[in-house]
Amino acid sequence: MLLSRYAENAFWMGRYMERADSLARLLMVTESFAADQENDEAWAPILSVFYDTEAFNERGKPLTALNVARFYLNDPTNPNSVASAAHMVKENARALRHLISTESWRQISIFQKDIIALQKRRFALSQLSDICYQIRNGYFSHRGIIEATSFRDEVWRFNRLGAALERADQVTRLIDIKYFRFDRDDDHHATPPDVAWWNTLLRSVSGYHAFQRRHSFNADPADAAKFILCDNHLPLSVTSAANAAFYQIERLERDFNAQPGPDVLKAAETLQDRLNSPPARLSGRPLHKFLDQVQVDIMGLANALNERYFSPA
Amino acid sequence: MIKTNLFDDYDQGNEFCEIFGPAAAIDDASLLAKRLSKYKIRTLNQRNRAAERELHNLGITFTIYSDAGAIDRILPFDPIPRQITATDWEKLDAGCKQRVTALNAFLTDIYSKQKILKDGIVPSDLVLKNQHFCKEMMDVSLVHNTYTHISGVDLIRDETGEFLVLEDNCRSPSGVSYVIENRHLMMRSFPDLMEGMKILPVSDYGKRLRGKLMETAPPGIQNPQVALLTPGVFNAAYFEHIFLAREMGVPLVEGRDLIVDDQDRVFMKTISGLVRIHVLYRRIDDEFLDPEVFRKDSMLGVPGVMRALKGGKVSIANAVGAGVADDKAVYAYMPRIIDYYLGEEAILNNVKTYICREEDDLNYVLDNLKDLVVKPVGESGGYGIVVGPKATKEELSAIKNELKKKPDNYIAQPMINLSVCPTLTPNGVRSRHVDLRPFVLTGEDSWVLPGGLSRVAMREGSIIVNSSQGGGSKDTWVMR
Incomplete structure (x- = not known):
């Protein structure tokens, strides 16, 4: 209604x-x-x-x-x-x-x-x-x-859905600050960030201490990237945010008879698949490319939601 | 230490005071007067500031849009309530119902057989040439013959304390949200003042309104869907639209959310598809309502909604064309209108009104301009009013010329000294003029919200209480 x-x-x-x-x-x-x-x-x-x-x-x-x-x-x-x-x-x-x-x-x-x-x-x-x-x-x-x-009505669901998608998107940009320079293969100025930077980043997503508990003493920056992107116990990770979005879409259908339709489902699946299979090594150019693709997927999902729910015939 | 009394410097002049009664017999024995007198002015100021801050934070505001952005303003709130006795209320309640019953009978008549015009009780041209008369509504039958579902009856009180009707409002009268929010504010800020007072509640207005609107739904519908149609966030009264939708628990819609299908049914666009609407409480003016029929450039309206209305597929509150009944020119005939349809004497008297279209009245008005209040007909919000005793020579001669040129455009009334109420001002508690707008809801029959909006002129001596002209408001207590 x-x-x-x-x-x-x-x-x-x-x-x-x-x-x-x-x-x-x-x-x-x-x-x-x-x-x-x-x-x-x-x-x-x-x-x-x-x-x-x-x-x-x-x-x-x-x-x-x-x-x-x-x-x-x-x-x-x-x-x-x-x-x-x-x-x-x-x-x-x-x-x-x-x-x-x-x-x-x-x-x-x-x-x-x-x-x-x-x-x-x-x-x-x-x-x-x-x-x-x-x-x-x-x-x-x-x-x-x-x-x-x-x-807990439809307003709540859409509000949390929007928040989750934005969170997912913003975290990718936060990481990309140090990786967008890997856009070109030949960019020799691009240097990977050091441990200190990753620690700052981990603190900013409230994940620093949890990361220390989860990972071995000499953890690699790539582990930190994976943690911030894909750990589903970290509330600010991209995976957690995306899962929260998927959950809201599901509840909209189940509780409020607001079927997402094929385009939304397909866009959600694309994003989910992407997050489930990150590149083997999350650093350098592959990391930047991955972040870029996740952003495109999020945008695709936002567009599908807009078409389905916000632009009625 | 000298014991100070809040009212030590209070002087009601020759006016009727809403707390102390007539000047001739001041009565400070009421519980409210006694309790108030014990407050320190500082306490009152402190609580008032807290209350106004709360109004801002809760967004109980009207919004003024300019190039610089949106400015949310509160309606100035005065913490000293206005009191109405049970006996007075009994008469007001009956008088308001009678008046609205007559207004609905009048509207039913002029949009069908027009008997009252044929019988010469009200001049035909006054109605048929009125800018609010809507030909589209001729012979459209409405459920329960209700045209004015929500009415505001503006009342003032003379020196003797008699309530007089100043004007009727049949086109989406506003202000009811302040009545209810003012009460909430008083309950939060002055629990000590209110404790044990037997005040009639105002909190069920939303439920009553929804009930009355549902009564007027097209017949045969089990659970009619009501919606409130707003012009949108840019409207100054948007807060009230939100407030009412929330209190009623109905969707708040804009024109762009609605469509009328080829079977003349009205639907709103939801996340689960189209949902039918049966009753539309609209807070937009007639001329913007349906671009198929009225202003073609209206972006606020719903194309086809008049088709839906005529086909009996939707009810619209208030009815299109109801404004003809609240015109200041028609107002003058209200005592006769009440007598004509109900065979009763008016319970609430009009203020004596001179109809400038009638020669005798015009001559009287021209000769006595200094003592009269001249009002343009068909205006609202206090615009264009000339208050004789307070006008400059230039203003008087300007209005004289206008009256001679377009007498039909004006009515005039004697200067009535509005009653006063103790009011908190920067200089302490002073007397300020107040009026009263009770709200009457009508479906199958009428219900009156106990009390109504008490507007107060915040400037000394001013009798212009409109919010657009700097007026404020007070909580209104109807005692049991």
Whole structure:
């Protein structure tokens, strides 16, 4: 009985909230890693993995850590910023007001108000991680409130479906920061990241300690890649996120008579097969290619969902 | 230490006060007056600020869109409630029902046999040339002959405390969400003030509304599907649309979510396919409702919905064309309309109204402009009103010319001193003018929400209470 339009709102509300958190994590990773480097070069890859280099240059600002951080944190004209994501969460929630809990609306309003306040602040780089923590805390209360107060209806399913897909997508980009340079076989500048970088990354997906427990003392970076991508016990892994998405599709059919249809099922299967058979060695060019293909599969699934549920005849 | 009383500086002038009664016999013995007088002004201010912050956070707002983005504004909330006694309410309840019954009879008549026009009770052109009269609705029969399902009766109170009808609202009157949210806010912020008070509840409005709407569904349908049609998030009253859909538990739809099929049935597009709708509570104006019939450029409407209505496949609340009955020009005839259809005297009197289209009245108005309030007919929201005693010379001469040019466009009323209520202002508790809009729901018969929206003019001496002109609101307590 849910209107297609609201299903779409719920889906995107989930996606944008996840995006705000992922961006905050991405900035924290970059900041903590770039801290002991002498120039701001460490910030350029973020622009590349989001295909944002051109958009950033259009703003005519030099490529400094602070400018890139501001571009992704509080630039409302950048559709891929935390500020834009928070705005879109609010606007989608606004349309859904009568279908979501008052507690979650209240939290979203306050969250967005905080982000707007941030927009007015000219923060220094030293404050970046504090700000990112604040955003992440907003995300955590959001998830908690959603979990604790949402009626488990179609709105909930679509919201969690959108969130899961976005999470899957964003984690691949997080890893790709160090691997997109392997795009070309002949790129000799591409150097694999060291253990320190992987540790930072593991911490950013709340997987560092679990990884230490799971793996031998002298674990390989490729093990870390596999862990973050495919471990189904790690809630932020791509596999976990994708499985969560598949589960929501299944429940939509089972509980709400909203059959996914052949295109959605096929797209989901493609993604699932891909994640079930990663390349033997997850490093270098094969890893980059794999991440790329996963992203394409996720996009394919999102398109199929859009066709099936959000664009009724 | 000197014991301070919240009302020490309060002066109701010659006006009727909603808490202390008429100026001639001030009565501070009510439980509400006694309890309020013990509050410190600081406490009141603190709780008021907390309450307004809560309104923001809960998004109980109307939204103003500009190039700079969306601004969510709250309707200013005043923490001092307005009280209505059980005896007064009994009369208001009966009076509002009577009025809406007559309005529905009038609308049924003018969209069919037009007896009242033929009998010369109401001038034909006043109805037939009215911008809200809808020819498309001629001889369309409606379930229970209900045209105005949701009505707002705007009331004011004179110096003696008599309630007078200022105007009727038969086109999606708004504001009911504030009535209910104001009560929630009071319950959260002032539990000590409310404890043990015998106040009639307002919380079942949504259930009542859905019930009344279901009563008007096309006959023979087991479990009619109701939906609320909104213009969308950009509408200033969007919060109220959300609120009502949520309280009723019905889908909130936009025009683009609906289609009318070749059998004139209305459907909404859901994730499981098309689902039939039987009753549409629409919060969009007649002219935008169906681009097949009315404005062709309407992006908000549903092409074919008038076909569905005429074919008896869907009910629309309020009925298309109901606005003709709440016109300020028709208002003047309401006492006669009530008598004509019901054979009763009006329980609630009109404010004395001069109809400028009638020569005697026009001459009187022109001679006494200084003392009258002149209102354009067919406007709402307090726009275009000229308050004689407060107008400048230029404004008076401008309206004089207008009246001579287009007398049909105006009515005039004597200046009524609206009753006042103690209100929290930056300078302490002061008297401010209030009005009252009870909400009447009609399906097979009518039900009145106890109380209604008390709007308050936040500026000193002002009698313009409309939210679009800076008015606020108060919780309204109907005592058992």
